[in-house]
Amino acid sequence: MSSPDPQVRAARNPAASPAVRGPVVAVTGAASGIGALLTERLAASDAIKQVLAIDERRGECTSATWHVLDVRDPAIAEKLRGADVVVHLALDLDLESDPAARTAYNVRGTQTVLTAAAAAGVHRVVLCTSTMVYGALEDNELPLAEDAELRATAEATGVGDLLEVERLARRAPRAHPGLNVTVVRPAVLVGGTDTALTRYFESPRLLVVAGSRPAWQFCHVDDLCSALEHAALEKVDGEFAVGCDGWLEQEEVEELSGIRRMELPSAVALGAAARLHRIGLTPSPAGDLAYTMYPWVVSGSRLHESGWRPQWTNEEVLAELLEEVAGRRTVAGRRLGRKDATAAGAAGATVALLGTAAVVRRVRKARRRI
Numbered sequence: 001m002s003s004p005d006p007q008v009r010a011a012r013n014p015a016a017s018p019a020v021r022g023p024v025v026a027v028t029g030a031a032s033g034i035g036a037l038l039t040e041r042l043a044a045s046d047a048i049k050q051v052l053a054i055d056e057r058r059g060e061c062t063s064a065t066w067h068v069l070d071v072r073d074p075a076i077a078e079k080l081r082g083a084d085v086v087v088h089l090a091l092d093l094d095l096e097s098d099p100a101a102r103t104a105y106n107v108r109g110t111q112t113v114l115t116a117a118a119a120a121g122v123h124r125v126v127l128c129t130s131t132m133v134y135g136a137l138e139d140n141e142l143p144l145a146e147d148a149e150l151r152a153t154a155e156a157t158g159v160g161d162l163l164e165v166e167r168l169a170r171r172a173p174r175a176h177p178g179l180n181v182t183v184v185r186p187a188v189l190v191g192g193t194d195t196a197l198t199r200y201f202e203s204p205r206l207l208v209v210a211g212s213r214p215a216w217q218f219c220h221v222d223d224l225c226s227a228l229e230h231a232a233l234e235k236v237d238g239e240f241a242v243g244c245d246g247w248l249e250q251e252e253v254e255e256l257s258g259i260r261r262m263e264l265p266s267a268v269a270l271g272a273a274a275r276l277h278r279i280g281l282t283p284s285p286a287g288d289l290a291y292t293m294y295p296w297v298v299s300g301s302r303l304h305e306s307g308w309r310p311q312w313t314n315e316e317v318l319a320e321l322l323e324e325v326a327g328r329r330t331v332a333g334r335r336l337g338r339k340d341a342t343a344a345g346a347a348g349a350t351v352a353l354l355g356t357a358a359v360v361r362r363v364r365k366a367r368r369r370i
Contacts (some may be wrong), residue, residue: 021049022045022046022047022048022049022233023048023049023084023085023232023233023234024048024049024050024051024052024082024083024084024085025042025048025050025051025052025083025084025085025086025087025232026051026052026053026054026079026080026083026085026086026087026122027039027042027051027052027053027054027064027086027087027089028054028055028071028086028087028088028089028090028109028113029054029055029071029088029089029090029091030053030054030055030059030061030064030066030089031053031055031056031057031058031059031060032055032059033089033192033193034089034128034189034221034224034225034228035055035059035089035090036059036060036061037221037222037225038087038089038225038228038229039051039053039059039061039064040061041225041226041229042064042229042232043061043063043064044063045229047233048232048233050065051063051064051065052064052065052067052079052080052082052083053065053066053067054066054067054068054069054071054076054079054090055068055090056068056069056070067079070109071088071090071109071112071113072105072108072109072112073112074112074115074116076112076113076116077115077116077117077119077120078120080116080117080120080122081120081121082120083117083120083122084122084123084124085122085123085124085125085126085232085234086113086117086122086124086125086126087125087126087128087228087231087232088109088110088113088125088126088127088128089128090109090113091106091109091110091128091161091165092105092106093106093157093158093161093195094194095157095194095195095196095199095283095284096283102158102161103160103161103164106158106161106164106165107161107164107165107168110127110164110165110168111168113125114168114169114172114175114176114179114181115176117176117179118172118175118176118178118179122179123178123179123180124179124180124181124182124232124234124237125172125179125180125181125182126181126182126183126184126228126231126232127165127169127181127182127183127184128183128184128185128186128224128228129162129165129166129183129184129185130159130162130185130186130187130189131185131186131187131217131241131243131296131297131298132152132156132159132162132291132296133150133152133159133162133163133166133185134148134149134150134151134152134185134296134298135150135151135152135153135290135296136152136290136291136292136293136294136295136296137151137290137294137296138212138213138294140294140295140296140297142215142247142295142297143217143247143297143298143299143300144296144297144298144299145298145299145301146185146239146240146241146298146299146300146301146302147239148298150163150166153287154287155285155286155287155290156196156285156287156288156290156291157195157196157283157284157285157287157288159287166183169181169183169239180237182231182236182237182238182239182240183238183239183240184224184227184228184231184240184242185239185240185241185242185298186219186224186227186241186242186243187217187218187219187241187242187243187244187297187298188216188217188218188219188243189218189219189221189224190218190219190220190221190317190318190320190321190324191220191221191222191317191320192221192324193221196283196284196288196291197288197291197292198321198324198325199284199325200292201257201259201321201322201325202325202328203259204259205259205260205261205262206250206253206254206257206259206260206261206262207261207262207264207269207289207292208250208261208262208263208264208292209263209264209265209266209269209270209289209292209293210263210264210265210266211266212266212292212293212294213250213293213294213295214249214250214253214292214293214294214295215247215248215249215250215295215296215297216247216248216249216250216253216314216318217243217244217246217247217248217296217297217298217314218243218244218312218314218317218318218321219242219243219244219310219317220244220310220311220312220316220317220320222311222312223242223243223244223310223311223312224242226308226311227242227303227308230303230306230308235306235307235308236302236303236306236308238302240300240302240303241298241299241300241302241303242300242303242310243298243300243310244310244312244313244314244317245300245310245313245314246314247295247297247314248314248315248318253318256315256318256319257318257322266293269289270286270289273285273286273288273289274286
């Protein structure tokens with residue numbers, strides 16, 4: 001009598017089933033934010049053999065193998081041994097972080113992870129930056145091709161750091177032959193995130209600079225995690241963008257959000273933003289405004305060609321963002337408490353009116369009363 005088919009034997013005896021042949025994936029920044037979401041997703045995937053979770057504290061995912069250390073510690077190389085892929089998400093892009101300390105952490109951390117990965121025999125590192133690296137420029141095509149030149153400057157929050165990460169990504173394969181680097185560039189990220197661009201929708205009026213042509217493309221964190229998993233499974237490589245299909249014009253955003261605009265000359269808006277940032281009233285430099293003035297929508301064709309599709313539309317993501325920020329009030333990137341908001345008033349909670357000395361004085365008084 002012939003022996004049963006191997007698949008039949010495996011079904012009868014699960015212990016005899018072959019081990020998962022998928023990759024061992026290490027995730028940095030795994031204890032919070034996108035890193036935590038991705039760690040949970042990979043740990044639940046039948047296509048992933050094992051997840052190594054790395055952060056300065058232990059996270060909540062119990063099915064991952066945790067290593068608690070700073071990504072700038074060269075000892076990370078030992079923790080990466082046995083990994084096939086590293087997804088590096090330990091970046092500090094917090095608006096309130098000291099800029100010099102933030103840059104030192106982001107650049108040194110990325111350098112260390114790339115070097116450690118090569119030393120540990122890892123064959124792929126996935127880095128995450130942003131479509132902001134393309135720059136928001138008046139002459140940008142709609143949409144930009146993914147291989148378009150990166151024309152951003154370091155004038156917006158964190159963009160200088162992301163450009164340096166991109167530079168390290170391009171250098172790494174030459175410095176470490178055999179190491180492949182994939183760069184994932186999400187559009188405006190929504191879903192428990194806090195950025196200068198999500199705070200734009202916390203104002204009682206949407207600032208529109210006269211003569212500008214904004215175009216909004218969003219990316220839900222669920223879609224970003226899906227794209228990062230896609231990259232970790234090596235279904236796509238190189239440099240690619242991830243976001244919703246298409247984009248929304250400013251008029252569509254205003255209609256969907258129900259928030260009216262306040263239109264100002266560029267000199268007034270940019271000058272006010274620069275003054276407020278210089279005197280320390282707001283965390284957002286004037287460079288952040290460019291991303292609300294000109295388009296920086298990217299096609300996302302590489303992911304599409306690999307078989308990946310976003311699950312969220314721009315309209316759906318905008319609706320979720322508006323729900324998240326409901327009740328918050330922000331002035332030029334600085335979130336106000338109730339006393340602040342009352343003192344400044346709805347009209348005062350705009351970049352334009354804060355550009356006057358009188359309103360700056362009101363906000364300062366409100367801060368002293370808290």
